[in-house]
Amino acid sequence: MKLIHCVTSVALIGTMALAGGLAESAKGFGIKAIPESSSELLKYIDKGEDPITEAKIELGKMLYFDPRLSRSNLISCNTCHNLAMGGADAIPAAIGHKWTMNPAHLNSPTVYNSVLSEVQFWDGRSPHLEDQAQGPIQAGPEMAAPKELVVERINSIPQYVELFKTAYGPNVKIDFERIASVIGVFERTLVTPSRFDDYLNGHPDALTKAEKDGLKLFLDKGCAACHNGMALGGTMQPFQVAKQYKFANLGGFTGDANGMVKTPTLRNVTETAPYFHNGAIWKLTDAVKEMGSTQLGITINDKEAASIATFLGALEGRKPQIIYPILPPMADKTPKPTFD
Amino acid sequence: MKLIHCVTSVALIGTMALAGGLAESAKGFGIKAIPESSSELLKYIDKGEDPITEAKIELGKMLYFDPRLSRSNLISCNTCHNLAMGGADAIPAAIGHKWTMNPAHLNSPTVYNSVLSEVQFWDGRSPHLEDQAQGPIQAGPEMAAPKELVVERINSIPQYVELFKTAYGPNVKIDFERIASVIGVFERTLVTPSRFDDYLNGHPDALTKAEKDGLKLFLDKGCAACHNGMALGGTMQPFQVAKQYKFANLGGFTGDANGMVKTPTLRNVTETAPYFHNGAIWKLTDAVKEMGSTQLGITINDKEAASIATFLGALEGRKPQIIYPILPPMADKTPKPTFD
Numbered sequence: 001m002k003l004i005h006c007v008t009s010v011a012l013i014g015t016m017a018l019a020g021g022l023a024e025s026a027k028g029f030g031i032k033a034i035p036e037s038s039s040e041l042l043k044y045i046d047k048g049e050d051p052i053t054e055a056k057i058e059l060g061k062m063l064y065f066d067p068r069l070s071r072s073n074l075i076s077c078n079t080c081h082n083l084a085m086g087g088a089d090a091i092p093a094a095i096g097h098k099w100t101m102n103p104a105h106l107n108s109p110t111v112y113n114s115v116l117s118e119v120q121f122w123d124g125r126s127p128h129l130e131d132q133a134q135g136p137i138q139a140g141p142e143m144a145a146p147k148e149l150v151v152e153r154i155n156s157i158p159q160y161v162e163l164f165k166t167a168y169g170p171n172v173k174i175d176f177e178r179i180a181s182v183i184g185v186f187e188r189t190l191v192t193p194s195r196f197d198d199y200l201n202g203h204p205d206a207l208t209k210a211e212k213d214g215l216k217l218f219l220d221k222g223c224a225a226c227h228n229g230m231a232l233g234g235t236m237q238p239f240q241v242a243k244q245y246k247f248a249n250l251g252g253f254t255g256d257a258n259g260m261v262k263t264p265t266l267r268n269v270t271e272t273a274p275y276f277h278n279g280a281i282w283k284l285t286d287a288v289k290e291m292g293s294t295q296l297g298i299t300i301n302d303k304e305a306a307s308i309a310t311f312l313g314a315l316e317g318r319k320p321q322i323i324y325p326i327l328p329p330m331a332d333k334t335p336k337p338t339f340d
Numbered sequence: 341m342k343l344i345h346c347v348t349s350v351a352l353i354g355t356m357a358l359a360g361g362l363a364e365s366a367k368g369f370g371i372k373a374i375p376e377s378s379s380e381l382l383k384y385i386d387k388g389e390d391p392i393t394e395a396k397i398e399l400g401k402m403l404y405f406d407p408r409l410s411r412s413n414l415i416s417c418n419t420c421h422n423l424a425m426g427g428a429d430a431i432p433a434a435i436g437h438k439w440t441m442n443p444a445h446l447n448s449p450t451v452y453n454s455v456l457s458e459v460q461f462w463d464g465r466s467p468h469l470e471d472q473a474q475g476p477i478q479a480g481p482e483m484a485a486p487k488e489l490v491v492e493r494i495n496s497i498p499q500y501v502e503l504f505k506t507a508y509g510p511n512v513k514i515d516f517e518r519i520a521s522v523i524g525v526f527e528r529t530l531v532t533p534s535r536f537d538d539y540l541n542g543h544p545d546a547l548t549k550a551e552k553d554g555l556k557l558f559l560d561k562g563c564a565a566c567h568n569g570m571a572l573g574g575t576m577q578p579f580q581v582a583k584q585y586k587f588a589n590l591g592g593f594t595g596d597a598n599g600m601v602k603t604p605t606l607r608n609v610t611e612t613a614p615y616f617h618n619g620a621i622w623k624l625t626d627a628v629k630e631m632g633s634t635q636l637g638i639t640i641n642d643k644e645a646a647s648i649a650t651f652l653g654a655l656e657g658r659k660p661q662i663i664y665p666i667l668p669p670m671a672d673k674t675p676k677p678t679f680d
Contacts, residue, residue: 065424073430079414084405084667090413091677099439101679271669283672322664327424329611332623337431339441 022212023200025219030228033200034116034193044230045115045188048128050181052188055167060186062163062325063179068153070143072097073337077183080108080136083322086271087112087190092279093251096136097144098340105251107279112317113267115188117234122277123256124236130184134176147176152335154179159328192267192317199314207314214311217304222296226263232315233263242297246290247280267315284309362552363540365559370568373540374456374533384570385455385528388468390521392528395507400526402503402665403519408493410483412437413677417523420448420476423662426611427452427530432619433591436476437484438680445591447619452657453607455528457574462617463596464576470524474516487516492675494519499668532607532657539654547654554651557644562636566603572655573603582637586630587620607655624649 035041046052063069067076075096080089087110094102106122114120120132136142137150154160155174164172167182196215198206207215218224226237239261240248255261261277274280275287285305292300300308375381386392403409407416415436420429427450434442446462454460460472476482477490494500495514504512507522536555538546547555558564566577579601580588595601601617614620615627625645632640640648 067422067425068430072435074419074435082407084665085407086669090408090670091679095412095414095679099679273670282676319666324662324664325424326659329426330430330613336622339431339435339439 022216022219023202023204026200026215026224029219029224031200031224031232032228032230033197034191034230036193036197036201041191045191047188048130048184050130050185052185053167055163056182056185057189058325059160059163059167060182060184061322062160062327063154063183064186065325066327068327068330068334068337069137069145069150069179070097071145071149071337072339075143077111077133077136080142081111083111083190083319086110086268087114088272090273092274094142096142097140100141102141102251104253105278106253107274107277109262109264110268110272111187112190112192112319113231113265114234115191116229116231116267117262117265118229119234119236119262122253122262124260124262125256128184129187130177130181133180133183133187137180149335150179151176153330156331156334157328158331190320192319194267194315194317196311196314207311210307210310211314212311214307214309215314218308218311221292221298221300221304221308223291223308226295227266232266234265235263236260237263239295241295243294245276245294247276247278250280251278253277266312268317270309270313270316284312288312362556362559363542363544366540366555366564369559369564371540371564371572372568372570373537374531374570376533376537376541381531385531387528388470388524390470390525392525393507395503396522396525397529398665399500399503399507400522400524401662402500402667403494403523404526405665406667408667408670408674408677409477409485409490409519410437411485411489411677412679415483417451417473417476420482421451423451423530423659426450426608427454428612430613432614434482436482437480440481442481442591444593445618446593447614447617449602449604450608450612451527452530452532452659453571453605454574455531456569456571456607457602457605458569459574459576459602462593462602464600464602465596468524469527470517470521473520473523473527477520489675490519491516493670496671496674497668498671530660532659534607534655534657536651536654547651550647550650551654552651554647554649555654558648558651561632561638561640561644561648563631563648566635567606572606574605575603576600577603579635581635583634585616585634587616587618590620591618593617606652608657610649610653610656624652628652 050056064077067074069076080094081087082089089108092107093105094108109122115129120126120129121135126132126135137145138147151174161174164174164178168178172178195206227233229235236256237260239245239255239259270284273284274282275284281287281290285302288305288308289300292298390396404417407414409416420434421427422429429448432447433445434448449462455469460466460469461475466472466475477485478487491514501514504514504518508518512518535546567573569575576596577600579585579595579599610624613624614622615624621627621630625642628645628648629640632638
């Protein structure tokens with residue numbers, strides 16, 4: 001079903017790109033701009049059971065950067081989803097506790113704009129960030145911290161307890177789900193509007209001629225069949241539609257039960273090499289050509305790939321300014337790190 | 341010689357604490373305040389061959405946070421000297437490339453106020469931060485990056501090249517020493533004035549009664565024999581003067597050729613557990629008691645240790661606000677990370 005839907009979209013796209021203005025064409029393919037107005041944006045990111053507040057953002061940020069959420073005191077959320085590096089880690093497959101590489105050789109997706117994805121993780125098994133954040137903290141090859149350890153650490157640090165009370169009220173129960181949830185609240189704010197959004201929001205000069213040419217090619221070739229919505233990605237799509245992925249054997253990941261894989265967002269893609277679920281391709285133009293072959297069954301030549309990559313550069317977003325937090329010290333009773 | 345000097349100082353201290361005001365006593369033992377005026381402070385930190393400028397601070401900060409200075413792309417200066425965590429890493433002995441623990445089980449010293457130390461590294465083998473920064477980047481168990489790799493990585497990233505030109509002029513040669521030096525410039529700015537400095541600078545109410553009592557005890561017991569100067573530490577001193585350190589066997593470190601060890605700064609000490617060169621003691625009052633026994637040959641009881649620790653809390657400094665940097669992306673030609 002999904003496979004047919006995707007292929008149908010590709011056929012439609014060719015037609016639509018020819019009609020009307022380029023920005024309208026992009027919208028016609030389901031691409032959405034990040035709204036200019038922050039109240040409008042809030043409608044998209046302030047969802048779920050944990051409403052965004054300033055106190056939660058600040059606390060979530062501290063926890064996001066705190067390596068004491070890991071068994072070893074060495075690995076934070078930011079280690080693999082580094083806000084300085086496009087929200088990712090610049091290595092093919094995540095490396096965590098005890099220098100263990102992700103067993104399926106999975107690449108760390110960017111945290112920026114992850115709130116705009118419909119699902120989380122490469123196999124889409126998590127519905128939202130508040131849920132997603134629970135995974136890597138506990139996973140043996142990542143932060144390797146049992147829930148109980150994390151809860152005991154945080155509850156042992158008086159300043160953290162106070163900040164949870166400020167954020168959630170005096171009767172807050174600081175359990176593992178609450179800790180992950182407030183991290184998710186912070187992550188939901190990591191949205192990066194780009195010049196492409198400015199363009200879609202009615203500023204035709206926000207893109208250069210070369211970027212507009214690249215956008216047109218991006219649409220004409222059918223890339224927006226999967227890379228659409230506000231994330232330009234973030235939905236589950238069939239993978240290897242036309243042909244086997246060149247590095248399919250690396251890591252053995254085959255997607256969810258139906259062979260579907262979460263389409264990565266293209267926002268900030270110029271900052272998040274290497275590419276694909278197993279991080280096997282470092283060069284953006286190679287990645288573009290590979291997707292043409294694997295997903296669309298077409299050849300994208302070097303010149304076309306370069307043009308599309310030029311457009312993708314316009315998706316480099318304006319990052320929220322992050323004041324690096326000062327974390328509260330451990331108390332004498334705070335559980336100590338272990339390294340094995 | 342040095343040993344005798346240290347013991348003599350201890351004897352002097354007892355006498356001086358009795359005479360004059362408490363702040364004057366502290367100064368009499370060689371303790372210096374961080375100056376209130378930033379131009380005055382600059383005299384202490386703007387030393388050496390690489391003068392401080394805004395452009396260098398910003399570039400040095402980026403490099404300080406950039407894990408691509410390591411072989412694996414995973415470890416930055418900030419990994420072990422985390423500015424969120426008192427400038428240290430909250431583990432006993434540094435862990436770096438391939439999850440390797442420091443072979444001598446050496447604890448990562450705080451980077452905050454390290455400019456105020458006379459020498460760098462536990463064995464004092466480095467004269468200043470610009471030199472020190474070269475060590476961990478190359479060390480196998482730390483960032484494990486050969487000089488050539490670091491130079492090639494940085495020179496391959498156009499935005500870094502531009503920033504070096506802005507900081508050092510259009511003809512700058514971006515060699516390994518230049519890279520380490522600008523990191524050192526940033527580190528020199530990481531000075532944290534505290535309430536104790538306010539007190540010494542003529543604000544008698546900056547300390548509580550309990551903190552003043554702790555300070556008096558700190559002076560009376562002789563702690564300032566080694567913990568003096570603006571760093572309250574930072575000079576080479578004999579170790580195990582009166583007795584063997586309780587955990588002397590852990591790691592086998594015996595100091596420099598003369599058995600001298602760099603006295604750690606006491607600034608922000610409440611934020612930098614675990615303590616000592618091998619990170620064997622987690623509880624600050626235990627550390628205070630151990631130093632009484634090991635260095636001064638006296639018994640510091642629980643109540644006295646608690647009082648001294650209360651004073652040490654007044655050395656928690658005001659940290660410079662750090663905007664987390666956005667790092668420039670790699671180019672296609674940037675050397676890739678390796679993990680073995």
